[in-house]
Amino acid sequence: MTLLKLPDIGEGISEGEIIRWLVKEGDFVKKYQPLVEVMTVKVNVEIPSPYEGQVVKLLAREGQVVKVGEPIAEIQTSQEQAETPTTPRQPATQTAQPTRPQEQRVLATPAVRKLARELGVDLSIIKGTGPGGRITEEDVRKAASSPPTITATRPETIVGEERIPLRGLRRMIAERLVKSVSRAAPVTIFEYIDVTQLIRLRDEARQIAEERGVKITYLPFIMKALVKSLGEFPMLNATVDDEKQEIVVYKHYNFGVAVDTPEGLLVPVVKNVESKDVITLAVEISELVDRARRGALKLEDVSGGTFSITNYGAIGGLSGTPIINYPEVAILGVGRVEKRPAVEGDQLIIRPEITLALTFDHRVVDGAYVSRFMNRLKRYLENPALMII
């Protein structure tokens, strides 16, 4: 019998959630046949079978979070089947079969294992807090009273309410956001931007773009302004390495773009923005958005970000306090373009504006630094011609 383990998917991904088994116990599979769909922090991947043979047992259920290296299925490979004679001729002795543990090693006493069965808790997904990582009775009770993803016992349905398990992408989003707010020290600052000139530039660019069949939005211009401003304030184009307690500052600019998909929020990354022109950026953004909505993002499409942008203005949002795409240091929220009364000199005028919101990790940078950055960004956006200087 061969244990199939969750393979290393790369990109530092350490665990994944079993979304859907594509085979049943007893099925015969060919080599490279997709076995299971796994969702990682970043993307969905299909794990192909490394062997030809028969699926004997599925060791992970749908919805279960599995660590890389943990067994997910037992496969009797065709080689093993060939090696198993129907009549035992070789000298089997009483101990020829080593007395192995029955399942993957979970460190818990029999009493705790029994309690876990009674409470419907899957020990293989609990982290033990006891000595040497042992799972204690308390760990099991805690797991039993936490969200329904870990407990098998469903709460009773009450008339007038619907209970939806926190699963899949929803759970990933939840976990990532909670991680962000629980680790970072987020502060959000706001700024009004006069976009009179930006609109003019966009309109002129639109003609050039349309000749090439590209639809252009404000986003590529904002990206270019960000590259310029971040170049002068590099601490915001950075990530935090918690483990080593280091700030990693980047010389390239990879911007995550929040995309609303039917399944939930995804953040594909536009790479090396500094080396691409506005039209190239427009093309790339629209390709990534399209892939995100079709669920066709690849791992490299969602990794390597240094800064993120959430453009809720495009669907009419005014402003907000975005949550940092951890472990990045900052995220920019872009509000809708609208005409507002403004004071110019002593005159009340009407001009198109957007509201920017920038959330940053105060552990890494202080408010003064970010205010200066925001003023610089404002200058570029209000006078886009400066960007070519």
Add this chain to the structure above:
Amino acid sequence: MTEKYDAVVIGGGPGGYVCAIRLGQLGKKALLVEERELGGECTNAGCIPSKVIISFANKFYEAKKLVNDGALSGELQPSLAKLQEKKDKVIQRLRDGIAFLLKSNGVKIVKGHAELVDNSSVEITTNGSREVVSASSIVIASGTAPTELPSIPFDGKHVISFAEALSLRELPKRLLVVGGGPIGLELGTAYSKLGSEVIIIELMQQLLPGVEPELARIVKRSLERRGVKIHLGTTVENYRKDDDGVRVNLTSGDKYAVDRVLVAVGKRPTKWVEKLRELGVELDGKGFIKVDDRMRTSVDGVYAIGDATGPPFLAHRASRQGIVAAEVIAGQNSVFDNRAVPNAIFTDPEIGSVGYTEAEARNSGFSVTSARFPLSALGRGVLEDETEGVVKIVAEGESGSILGIHIAAPHATELINEAALALEMAATAEDVGYTIHAHPTFAESINEAAHAVLRRAIHLAPR
């Protein structure tokens, strides 16, 4: 009208009778069907009678040593006829005990042959009369049969299986044991201690295949010191029977004329189990019954436990499976999720073993740290003149969590139960080292081996 039971258990060995008692405890109406004698192979032709003989052989051997040392005088001659009487008494007493326990738990016992009609009815033949009983659940605990070697088939007289080897009324002058597994070594050891000239052959390159190699080497050395001849990587080429016994040619080229050949090369599924296939009960590639961790077969309501479900063929495993099956039938959330099944081998020195061997642990991808503590460094070992033994602990490198404990020592079959508890309790080397072990005992060597894992054994010089 057919009698109706909550459960019918087929087979009264250490799996079946334990299951039936547990069913009774849980208030289930249970019927136990046994074709031969209660207690199964374990009580009647396995564990129990072999230990009667081994225990006698050990006492005889010790007495003989005293005679040789001049501390005792007299001519010592073992009486196998007397030994058989003793054995029969022990067996009878244990059978009676089992019957008494079954009855006092409300289990009905029928002596007869059982056949499954479907998944809820069993046909029982007793003295030629047939009866069909109906059962909500059926537990199959039908055991195995000894594996025969085509190159030297059983004849029940000169070429015998372990069952006959336990009933010899005369000491074999020369005994050839085919199979260096636990049964072959245990009986080979006992008969050599009683005075037989013993030859053991094993097809693999190690005695006790699957056991931690160092332990197997200790047992091999000890056998050879008592004059037992051992041929590894060897099997029977051909043989010829004559008036005196059997002339055997081995693949190694050696030839022996012996009066008995004990073939102990394992156990096979019975023909009875084969028929279950027709009812849809799935068997594995070797013909053993497939079960899940709740002892359920592929047919609803039909459970299987013990040797019929394949190796390891151990009575204590069967009993635990029997308890699980009974509890599952009674609606409890019970599973066979034991971390390890201890292995007890009654050689000299004895072997007790539980969990991963070092090689298995490494092959399973653990980062492994291991340590050994020899009996030659142990007070009790020296005072008993038992210095040929060792305790080896295999632990996970980082956590020190124990993966396996392997003991070759006097009473290792007793000592191993502490090790099994350590594994079930997910103990670390620190835990076992921390626990005070009484002095002067052999069990101290487990404590010291745990210290050795942590590189701080007291009675070992630093390396």
